[in-house]
Amino acid sequence: MDRRQNVGRPRSPSDNRGRLRTPRARGSVRRGDTGAYPLPSRPWRHMAGMLGNRGTQRAIESLRRDRLLRAPLSPEEREENLTAEPYASSEQLQNAYDNAPMLRTGASGEAVALVQQGLLDDGVPLPLSTTQGTQPPDGLFGPETAQGVRAFQDRHDLLVDGIVGRETLGALQELAGRRTAPPSGETTPTEPEPEIPPLSTAEYVIQVLRSADTRMLDALRADGAFLDGMQALMSPAQFGEAAACLCLVIPGEVQHPAEAKAEALRIMAAQLAGDPATTRRAIDRVRGLIIPANRLSTDYPPFSSLAGTATADGRTWDTVRGIGNTPLGDLRYSTFPEENLLGIPCTATYTPTSGPQAGIPQALGQYPEGYSVATHEFAHSLHGAALTDDDSETIDDAYEERKDEAEDAPTDTDMWVDGREGCYASTSVAEFYAQLSNAYLGTNAGTDAVTGDTRHNGKPWVRAHEPEVYGILERVYAGSQVEGTNPVSAPLAGGAAAPEPAEGAATAA
Numbered sequence: 001m002d003r004r005q006n007v008g009r010p011r012s013p014s015d016n017r018g019r020l021r022t023p024r025a026r027g028s029v030r031r032g033d034t035g036a037y038p039l040p041s042r043p044w045r046h047m048a049g050m051l052g053n054r055g056t057q058r059a060i061e062s063l064r065r066d067r068l069l070r071a072p073l074s075p076e077e078r079e080e081n082l083t084a085e086p087y088a089s090s091e092q093l094q095n096a097y098d099n100a101p102m103l104r105t106g107a108s109g110e111a112v113a114l115v116q117q118g119l120l121d122d123g124v125p126l127p128l129s130t131t132q133g134t135q136p137p138d139g140l141f142g143p144e145t146a147q148g149v150r151a152f153q154d155r156h157d158l159l160v161d162g163i164v165g166r167e168t169l170g171a172l173q174e175l176a177g178r179r180t181a182p183p184s185g186e187t188t189p190t191e192p193e194p195e196i197p198p199l200s201t202a203e204y205v206i207q208v209l210r211s212a213d214t215r216m217l218d219a220l221r222a223d224g225a226f227l228d229g230m231q232a233l234m235s236p237a238q239f240g241e242a243a244a245c246l247c248l249v250i251p252g253e254v255q256h257p258a259e260a261k262a263e264a265l266r267i268m269a270a271q272l273a274g275d276p277a278t279t280r281r282a283i284d285r286v287r288g289l290i291i292p293a294n295r296l297s298t299d300y301p302p303f304s305s306l307a308g309t310a311t312a313d314g315r316t317w318d319t320v321r322g323i324g325n326t327p328l329g330d331l332r333y334s335t336f337p338e339e340n341l342l343g344i345p346c347t348a349t350y351t352p353t354s355g356p357q358a359g360i361p362q363a364l365g366q367y368p369e370g371y372s373v374a375t376h377e378f379a380h381s382l383h384g385a386a387l388t389d390d391d392s393e394t395i396d397d398a399y400e401e402r403k404d405e406a407e408d409a410p411t412d413t414d415m416w417v418d419g420r421e422g423c424y425a426s427t428s429v430a431e432f433y434a435q436l437s438n439a440y441l442g443t444n445a446g447t448d449a450v451t452g453d454t455r456h457n458g459k460p461w462v463r464a465h466e467p468e469v470y471g472i473l474e475r476v477y478a479g480s481q482v483e484g485t486n487p488v489s490a491p492l493a494g495g496a497a498a499p500e501p502a503e504g505a506a507t508a509a
């Protein structure tokens with residue numbers, strides 16, 4: 001499920017009412033308290049610390065303060081409960097343990113009293129709340145208790161915010177467990193809770209990026225120190241996953257945003273799984289834009305400037321679903337057509353304004369199952385903006401050599417990755433590289449629209465026939481395989497399967 005469903009959803013104070021049997025204390029939700037709960041504090045602090053200099057740390061902290069970061073607990077985490085008494089039997093504390101809602105200034109009652117007692121047991125003084133230690137805790141979460149919580153959090157290396165949620169209750173429970181553990185020797189001593197966060201820092205950063213909103217992604221893309229920190233911290237494959245989040249752009253009109261996003265990220269991560277230097281250049285220079293299944297590519301910048309113009313092979317750009325390496329500012333964009341990601345029908349139509357078809361809406365056709373437009377177009381952008389000059393030279397040489405050979409054997413269907421001379425891969429060095437990318441990734445199913453030859457697909461063909469280019473693909477894609485793209489027989493969204501694609505209805509751009 002897409003985590004965004006849990007993120008950024010405006011919550012009113014009444015949202016949790018159904019879950020609370022204990023009455024909410026008056027004033028427990030203050031004005032300006034949107035209920036946008038902070039991240040689990042320890043992994044976040046860990047992340048900030050590992051991502052380098054204090055400037056970065058401050059930038060991340062300010063993002064968090066601005067509530068740009070709202071990673072919720074995972075479903076698995078929410079299923080965890082407080083298990084140690086006296087905390088476990090308090091429903092309000094169980095809710096606070098799920099951060100829904102956390103206990104903070106203004107709260108009152110038995111749950112607050114339990115927290116206060118936990119602070120006292122850990123040696124945090126609360127003289128006002130206990131009438132100088134002569135009375136049991138008063139159960140009022142006022143300034144003294146907030147200050148006591150801060151002292152406790154600081155002592156146990158938690159995020160210091162004076163609010164009681166998952167982390168603070170976890171630490172309180174751990175202490176209670178130690179106090180009630182049987183003396184050593186009698187039974188197996190209780191192991192203290194591990195201090196390690198449930199996710200590694202790298203995994204945690206990726207989780208945050210996957211659920212981040214546009215504003216946060218914009219801020220992080222522009223934060224060189226943050227990107228340096230990620231690159232140093234992560235494995236190449238993890239860095240590729242993170243980079244995918246930073247390179248993907250999703251317009252609001254996408255019909256199945258969660259499914260399309262998941263598939264686009266899967267594909268991009270595969271193509272960014274290798275050499276981190278290439279991946280870093282992709283973050284800085286390359287974007288993939290999902291084109292909604294009911295919209296034209298030319299409805300969106302940077303492709304809108306192509307509207308009404310013709311492609312090299314005489315089509316109208318408006319009808320083309322796959323477009324790559326298209327500049328806008330300093331960036332190169334490629335399309336990720338929603339229908340090709342999900343295997344659903346393309347319902348967008350193009351209505352020519354002149355010619356014999358003027359005024360008649362034209363359907364745009366469909367690619368064969370197992371052929372990915374997204375990998376092809378993203379490969380164009382990587383080729384244009386992220387590979388090195390040496391890489392480009394190697395690819396140019398391989399293409400020229402192949403062109404020469406094809407002159408002597410024009411009917412050899414093993415000549416090009418798409419078949420004989422004249423096939424799509426033979427038309428330019430860019431298509432040569434993009435189609436070899438598809439074959440390497442396993443997304444080159446189907447037949448060539450011009451020659452009718454079956455396209456070659458899979459790493460073995462590429463390795464045997466284009467070893468020089470294979471070396472580059474191996475370095476950049478690191479062995480990635482992208483299974484099951486454009487699943488028209490089993491669409492990833494929308495129910496009904498698409499109609500049979502018309503023969504040769506669409507081809508790559």
Ligand SMILES: [Zn+2]
Nearest residue numbers: 431434508509
């Ligand atoms: Zn192309």
